[in-house]
Amino acid sequence: GQQVMQIPQYQHVQEGEDFTTYCNSSTTLSNIQWYKQRPGGHPVFLIQLVKSGEVKKQKRLTFQFGEAKKNSSLHITATQTTDVGTYFCAGLLRGSRLTFGEGTQLTVNP
Amino acid sequence: DAGVTQSPTHLIKTRGQQVTLRCSPKSGHDTVSWYQQALGQGPQFIFQYYEEEERQRGNFPDRFSGHQFPNYSSELNVNALLLGDSALYLCASSLGQRYYEQYFGPGTRLTVT
Numbered sequence: 143g144q145q146v147m148q149i150p151q152y153q154h155v156q157e158g159e160d161f162t163t164y165c166n167s168s169t170t171l172s173n174i175q176w177y178k179q180r181p182g183g184h185p186v187f188l189i190q191l192v193k194s195g196e197v198k199k200q201k202r203l204t205f206q207f208g209e210a211k212k213n214s215s216l217h218i219t220a221t222q223t224t225d226v227g228t229y230f231c232a233g234l235l236r237g238s239r240l241t242f243g244e245g246t247q248l249t250v251n252p
Numbered sequence: 253d254a255g256v257t258q259s260p261t262h263l264i265k266t267r268g269q270q271v272t273l274r275c276s277p278k279s280g281h282d283t284v285s286w287y288q289q290a291l292g293q294g295p296q297f298i299f300q301y302y303e304e305e306e307r308q309r310g311n312f313p314d315r316f317s318g319h320q321f322p323n324y325s326s327e328l329n330v331n332a333l334l335l336g337d338s339a340l341y342l343c344a345s346s347l348g349q350r351y352y353e354q355y356f357g358p359g360t361r362l363t364v365t
Contacts, residue, residue, distance in 0.1 A: 148294075175353075175354075177356075183358075184342060184356040184357060184358050184359050185295065185342070185344075185356045186356070187353045187354060187355065187356075190352065190353060230294050230295070232294075238308075239297045239300070239308050239310060240285075240297060240354070241297070242287075242294035242295045242296070242297075243294055244293060244294045245293075245294050
């Protein structure tokens with residue numbers, strides 16, 4: 143079945159450092175979504191990427207969708223303590239269901 | 253504008269029992285998806301309801317069933333509970349039978365002893 147792999151599983155950074163999480167699919171995706179889940183909270187939608195090679199920015203967050211639509215990345219510039227949480231990618235295969243990766247848990251040391 | 257609500261917040265059940273979880277979607281949304289999230293894992297898709305019918309189903313046994321009502325609210329039922337069913341159950345709503353921008357509820361934490 144469709145699998146969405148996400149690395150790294152954990153990332154510890156000092157405040158001000160950059161952070162990147164990577165998402166890879168075994169099959170071509172229709173779109174990919176990114177969610178953030180704070181400790182003890184629920185996933186919150188961040189963004190959706192649809193087009194091959196698409197790049198979107200939200201303030202310090204940069205999202206990319208690979209040319210083959212099989213991989214994606216989320217990059218945070220100059221992390222802040224408010225960035226703490228687990229970041230999930232979720233891939234949608236045409237005609238199928240949304241499949242979440244295992245997430246990257248980010249901790250930021252002040 | 254009310255977001256997605258779920259009840260109850262927490263629940264403790266014994267093996268073999270049955271449980272019903274409830275979800276009210278965000279105002280204006282007509283599609284509800286249910287997910288199971290084990291500790292330290294990503295959400296796993298259980299099923300999706302649209303127009304009061306189950307439209308898609310993940311790899312979950314028939315012990316997991318659901319329902320959607322005319323007002324778009326939904327229930328998740330789990331029969332013959334197992335210890336492995338202990339998890340956070342998340343409801344997500346969206347507009348249309350698609351997976352664009354899902355809004356998640358706070359979840360129901362189910363513990364099976």
